[in-house]
Amino acid sequence: MYAYFFLSTIKKLQQVIAPSVFYFSFLYDMNIILVGYMGSGKTTLGKKLASRLGLTFVDTDKRIEQNEGMTIPEIFSRCGETHFRALEKKLVAELREEENLLVSTGGGMPCFNELMKDLNEIGTTIYLKRPAKELAERVFNSKKKRPLTDGKSKEELISFIEDTLKNREQFYGQAHIIADREIQNITSLEMMVKAYWREVKGD
Ligand SMILES: Nc1ncnc2c1ncn2[C@@H]1O[C@H](COP(=O)(O)OP(=O)(O)O)[C@@H](O)[C@H]1O
Numbered sequence: 645m646y647a648y649f650f651l652s653t654i655k656k657l658q659q660v661i662a663p664s665v666f667y668f669s670f671l672y673d674m675n676i677i678l679v680g681y682m683g684s685g686k687t688t689l690g691k692k693l694a695s696r697l698g699l700t701f702v703d704t705d706k707r708i709e710q711n712e713g714m715t716i717p718e719i720f721s722r723c724g725e726t727h728f729r730a731l732e733k734k735l736v737a738e739l740r741e742e743e744n745l746l747v748s749t750g751g752g753m754p755c756f757n758e759l760m761k762d763l764n765e766i767g768t769t770i771y772l773k774r775p776a777k778e779l780a781e782r783v784f785n786s787k788k789k790r791p792l793t794d795g796k797s798k799e800e801l802i803s804f805i806e807d808t809l810k811n812r813e814q815f816y817g818q819a820h821i822i823a824d825r826e827i828q829n830i831t832s833l834e835m836m837v838k839a840y841w842r843e844v845k846g847d
Pocket residue numbers: 680681682683684685686687688689748751782783785786787788
């Protein structure tokens with residue numbers, strides 16, 4: 645059952661997505677970009693996947709913090725969310741100049757300033773799709789400070805995430821690959837990307 649699901653996912657990828665990736669692969673040398681809501685595991689999985697695939701790991705939040713010399717909560721409280729979104733846009737332009745990257749994006753990045761389009765040009769995008777309740781559980785238990793969700797109870801978080809996810813899904817849904825739970829483990833993701841590369845680059 646699992647093998648069948650995995651193989652049919654790969655088959656779909658080869659038929660539907662590979663041609664566009666093939667085109668962009670010449671420009672961006674197979675960068676991999678993880679998108680999805682806060683708590684979907686972009687940073688955690690991204691670090692591991694980068695090391696398995698031999699790619700340079702970039703977490704967009706970390707890079708922005710380094711560039712600005714402020715934490716994400718400080719940027720939000722001192723300069724506001726609009727400024728943070730502008731910094732995300734600037735960073736995406738910066739990433740166009742780099743290659744062989746595994747990028748873990750901040751959850752809102754693809755949903756502002758039409759950046760999902762840019763991300764789809766820069767690399768192969770993978771949406772780590774999770775249900776709202778599970779995201780709420782993870783965000784609630786996570787140590788990371790997230791200005792949009794901090795201070796909310798678990799119940800408040802669930803309804804906040806359900807509401808915002810409705811709007812954000814339209815952007816996340818444009819990813820080249822929608823990764824459901826079945827392929828959200830490191831080995832499946834690694835196999836999927838490698839199968840993808842074999843198809844596209846003939847590796
Ligand atoms: N596959 C997983 N199963 C259970 N918990 C996870 C998983 N991936 C991430 N987490 C936990 O969820 C929280 C958020 O993960 P993180 O990687 O920071 O997500 P994101 O970068 O998408 O916001 C962290 O506490 C992390 O340990």
